[in-house]
Amino acid sequence: MAQLKVLIANATLATLTGTETYVRDLTLGLLRHGHSPIVYAPELGRIAQELRRATIPVVDNLNSVGTIPDIIHGNHNTELITALLQFEKVPAVFFCHSWTDWISAPPLHPRILAYVAVDDTCRDRLVLENAIPEDRVRVRLHAADLERFKPRGPLPVRPARALVFSNNANHWTHLHAVREACKRTRIELDAVGSGVNASVAAPESVLGKYDLVFAKGRCALEALAVGTVVVLCDAQGSGPLVTTRELERLRRLNFGIRTLSEKVDADLLVQQIALYDAADATEVSRRIREASDLDEVIDDAVDLYRAVIEEFRRQPPAALDENRAVAEYLRWMTLAVRRKQAEHEAMLANSPTLRFRNQLGRLPLMDKLLKPLAQVARRKVRENGHCQRHHHHS
Numbered sequence: 001m002a003q004l005k006v007l008i009a010n011a012t013l014a015t016l017t018g019t020e021t022y023v024r025d026l027t028l029g030l031l032r033h034g035h036s037p038i039v040y041a042p043e044l045g046r047i048a049q050e051l052r053r054a055t056i057p058v059v060d061n062l063n064s065v066g067t068i069p070d071i072i073h074g075n076h077n078t079e080l081i082t083a084l085l086q087f088e089k090v091p092a093v094f095f096c097h098s099w100t101d102w103i104s105a106p107p108l109h110p111r112i113l114a115y116v117a118v119d120d121t122c123r124d125r126l127v128l129e130n131a132i133p134e135d136r137v138r139v140r141l142h143a144a145d146l147e148r149f150k151p152r153g154p155l156p157v158r159p160a161r162a163l164v165f166s167n168n169a170n171h172w173t174h175l176h177a178v179r180e181a182c183k184r185t186r187i188e189l190d191a192v193g194s195g196v197n198a199s200v201a202a203p204e205s206v207l208g209k210y211d212l213v214f215a216k217g218r219c220a221l222e223a224l225a226v227g228t229v230v231v232l233c234d235a236q237g238s239g240p241l242v243t244t245r246e247l248e249r250l251r252r253l254n255f256g257i258r259t260l261s262e263k264v265d266a267d268l269l270v271q272q273i274a275l276y277d278a279a280d281a282t283e284v285s286r287r288i289r290e291a292s293d294l295d296e297v298i299d300d301a302v303d304l305y306r307a308v309i310e311e312f313r314r315q316p317p318a319a320l321d322e323n324r325a326v327a328e329y330l331r332w333m334t335l336a337v338r339r340k341q342a343e344h345e346a347m348l349a350n351s352p353t354l355r356f357r358n359q360l361g362r363l364p365l366m367d368k369l370l371k372p373l374a375q376v377a378r379r380k381v382r383e384n385g386h387c388q389r390h391h392h393h394s
Contacts, residue, residue, distance in 0.1 A: 004305055005036045007069035007087070009079035011103050013058065014045030016199050017167055018218045019075050019097050023047070025145050026073075027056050029298035038065060040083060046201060062086040071305040077107040081329050084111055084322075091312035093304060096122040099257050102336045106130050109325040110317030113308045116140050119254035140300060142218055142254060143292040144225040151285065152208035152227045155278035159211035159229065164191040165203065165219045166234050173235035174264040178214050181269035187212065212276065214269075220255035225292055227285040230255075231272045238262045241272040244283050251291075 010023050024047055027037040031054065039051060039058045048058045059065055062083060072092035074080025084092060093114045098104035099121050106115055106126050115137045117123035123139050126132040162182050169175045169191050182189040190210075192200045200206055203222060207213065213223040216234040223230050224242060232239030232250070237260035242250055253259050262268050 003035045004030075004071060004302065004309075005038065005067060005069045006030055006305065007065070007072045007083055007090075008037060008039045009072060009074045009076065009083045010039065010041045011076040011079055012043040012045075013039065013041040013048040013051075014043040015167070015194060016046065016201065020047045021218065022097070022142070023075065024051060025143075025294060026298070026301065027051060028054060029294060030302070031056060033295075033298055033302065035302065038069060040065070040079060042079070050201075071309055073301070073305070074107075074112075076103040077105055077329070078103060078333065080112070081107055081109065081326060084109055085326065089316070091308050093308055096126055098122065099125055102340060105332075105336070106132055107325075107329050108132075109329070110321045111312065113311055114138070114304055116304070118142055119256060120252050121254070121256060121258045138304075140297065141251060141291075142221055143294045143297045144222050144288070145294050146225065146289055146292060148202075148204040149207070149222050149225040150204070151289070155211055155227065155229065155281055157278060159185075159187050159273070159276050161210045162187045162189045162212040162214065163207070163210040163223075163228075164189065164196075164233075165193065165207070165213050165215040165223060166191075166195065167193040167199075168195055168235035169193050170195040174214075174233055174238070177238075177264045177266045177269060178233065180266035181273060184266065184270055185273050187273070212273065215255075216260060217254055217256045221288065221292070224285055224288045227282065229276050229278075229281040231269065232259050233264065233269065234260060235264075236260045238264050238268055238272075241275045242284055243275070243277070243280055244287070247284055247287060251288075 008023055008027060010019055013020055013023070023039060027039060030037040037056055039048070039056060040060070040062055041048070042060055044058060044060050051058050068087055069090055072080065072083045072087065072090055074083065074092055074094045075097060080092060080094060090111070092109070092112045093116060094106050094112050095116045095118065096104055096106055097118050113136070115126050115132050117126055117137060117139045119141065120139060123137060126137050127134055164175055164178050173195070175191060175196070179189055192198045192203070192206065204226070207223050207226040207228060210228055213228045213230050214233040215223055215230060216232055220230050220232060220242070230242045232242065232255055236257055239259040239261060240246055242255070250259050
């Protein structure tokens with residue numbers, strides 16, 4: 001069959017989070033299967049460079065795309081709507097990767113003819129919160145790249161080394177509780193992720209060195225594929241150690257937010273660590289690898305693309321309906337951004353550091369001390385700005 005030109009729209013390729021690595025696996029798979037992927041993201045970074053090295057076109061401006069794609073694959077609403085406006089005669093599919101992110105809320109548009117949820121939780125977001133018709137929604141679970149995530153050697157009877165594998169891990173989230181739990185159980189602990197300034201571009205080179213991994217979502221899936229024992233845990237909460245008994249239920253939830261039903265607490269984590277079973281973990285990994293066929297995921301996506309293209313060919317929507325859909329999306333996005341800004345401002349207002357600073361400012365002596373310091377700081381800023389302008393013009 002004819003190759004497809006697939007435009008994949010993502011919010012960013014500047015970090016190493018779930019959708020960026022998903023885009024990498026998807027585009028490499030499409031290229032391997034003879035198709036022509038093009039990736040659009042307003043922010044580019046390490047993943048974008050990796051894709052370009054693999055000869056996959058990456059742009060941060062859709063005006064740079066000199067061809068009309070056959071299908072648009074959107075992972076985030078703003079970028080998908082942007083692509084639909086740029087390419088007026090192209091249909092689209094939307095993939096929902098998150099229960100919480102506002103950019104993962106499904107946009108409504110006459111040319112979005114199919115919606116895909118990466119787990120049952122995201123399916124509920126599509127159908128039960130956003131009125132997407134059930135016959136337009138399918139669930140497609142993630143798969144790990146088994147060529148990259150090779151099986152590790154046999155696990156020890158007792159865990160010796162553990163890893164927190166999360167971009168959300170830091171002293172203010174769940175890292176402290178995990179450290180305490182590992183300290184009590186005499187397990188050496190490391191952490192990787194942007195929250196600890198230790199991002200890892202190739203986690204497959206790291207995971208096999210550990211017996212126990214604390215993770216969620218795609219990170220948990222990749223650790224299980226390698227063969228480590230996984231305790232589901234992240235900033236949102238903690239969950240169970242993944243066993244054969246619970247594997248099917250947890251996988252249907254993408255090892256994600258719906259599995260993190262407990263608070264992040266060292267006592268609870270110690271209880272889960274006590275369930276460590278090397279033999280059971282080996283069977284969990286075997287089942288994950290058996291069900292984790294990346295080529296099947298690629299084939300399924302291509303089948304969906306072709307079905308959407310054919311449906312659009314038979315009955316294209318009216319331009320007036322499209323304009324109204326975009327107007328409604330802009331109204332929704334304005335409110336969503338304002339709510340996020342209000343949440344951020346409330347968080348800053350409730351910051352202990354900010355409250356302490358404000359209390360200091362109310363003390364007469366402190367007010368006298370702080371004002372001269374502020375004046376010095378402002379003068380330094382002006383001087384630096386003058387020097388930079390002078391340097392720029394010289």
